[in-house]
Amino acid sequence: MYMENTPQVSRLHIALIGRRNAGKSSLLNAWVGQDVAVVSDVAGTTTDAVRKAVELPGLGACVLLDTPGFDDTDRQLGRLRIERMQTAVEQADIVVVVASGVDLTEEEREWTVSLRRKGTPWMLALGKADTIADAEQEAERMGRELKVPAVAVSAWKRTGLDRLTALLLQLLPPDFGEETITGSLAKEGDRVLLVMPQDKEAPKGRLILPQVQTIRELLDKRCIAVCCTPDKMGEALASFHKSPELIITDSQVFPQVFRQKPADSRLTSFSVLFAAYKGDGRVLRRGAESISLLTEHSRVLIAEACAHVPAGEDIGRVKLPRLLRKRIGEGLQISFVSGRDFPQDLSPYQLVIHCGACMFNRRYVLERIRRAEEQGVPITNYGMAIAHLTGILHQIDFG
Structure with missing residues (x-):
């Protein structure tokens, strides 16, 4: 079963x-x-x-x-x-x-x-x-x-x-299946607060896959997991007798959650966690830092794993481009690919920003990272890019 x-x-x-x-x-x-x-x-x-x-x-x-x-x-x-x-x-x-x-x-x-x-x-x-x-x-x-x-x-x-x-x-690769989502950030007995916005991108009546997989792993690790939406974060924190060891949230509400975070609680996001779980967190972090080198003449490729129809304030199609253009300038050129469409030639781009890749296996994500590195093109993912753009990349825990 x-x-x-x-x-x-x-x-x-x-x-x-x-x-x-x-x-x-x-x-x-x-x-x-x-x-x-x-x-x-x-x-x-x-x-x-x-x-x-x-x-x-x-x-x-x-x-x-x-x-x-x-x-x-x-x-x-x-x-x-x-x-x-x-x-x-x-x-x-x-x-x-x-x-x-x-x-x-x-x-x-x-x-x-x-x-x-x-x-x-x-x-x-x-x-x-x-x-x-x-x-x-x-x-x-x-x-x-x-x-x-x-x-x-x-x-x-x-x-x-x-x-x-x-x-x-x-x-069989010796370490196959040994990777964990939360890595060393969560251990048995830790209290973990998951702050999860339920917007138009979240299917009605269901949680998105990264949330489901993370919650299941926390339960397997015998952690105490508490879930809330961003507007209820204050009440959720008040329910703990002391600060939770870890807070996991969605990249798009990083700044809001960071402002309410207790000083002694670690903070990360589903996307950042999946960067290491599915790919190479160090490479993706360097890619986020390269955003500072972009100009209005630069080209950025945003890659989504799932071929969904964008709705409302889509993080990849709307929110992230808005943040990038606010920082770099309106002339920044942004292209999009989805599903298994991914260019063999990445040389026209100065940066690739990938989603959390919850729909891809680790090998496939690492292959995309390898291709970008071979061609000298920085690559990062949504969570790290947003953390950099909001000025809190250095305060995020990567495990």
């Missing part, structure tokens, strides 16, 4: 990549015991990443990603399909390269080099093993040459699947 309720962003993401008709979709179906992906002898049947949440022995709650072939040559859709495959790879904690034969093609070799360069854990699966003589020996040979785990698999005969799972367990 727990697996069914595990958010996709908290699961181990495993991507299957390879040439068209290498057997990726058949392997996925055999692995999960269901017809999840469409299988056909026609090359290019898989046109978008197919996702399946599963429970794998030893690995726990996972998301398996079946991807389009990276050798797609269709003039109109091929480029788009390959981009979708690349996005799936960026999200993957582990990649399985499904080989189409005993001798790797040029495209297959190029992808193995790319995975090594990015530091992505990966392994080789020799697909359609039932059609290859001495498939197990060939897989072992290929693995030795590539210096990665390798296995021969047959979706038709359902062989090699247990071995595939066992090898993936060896590739």
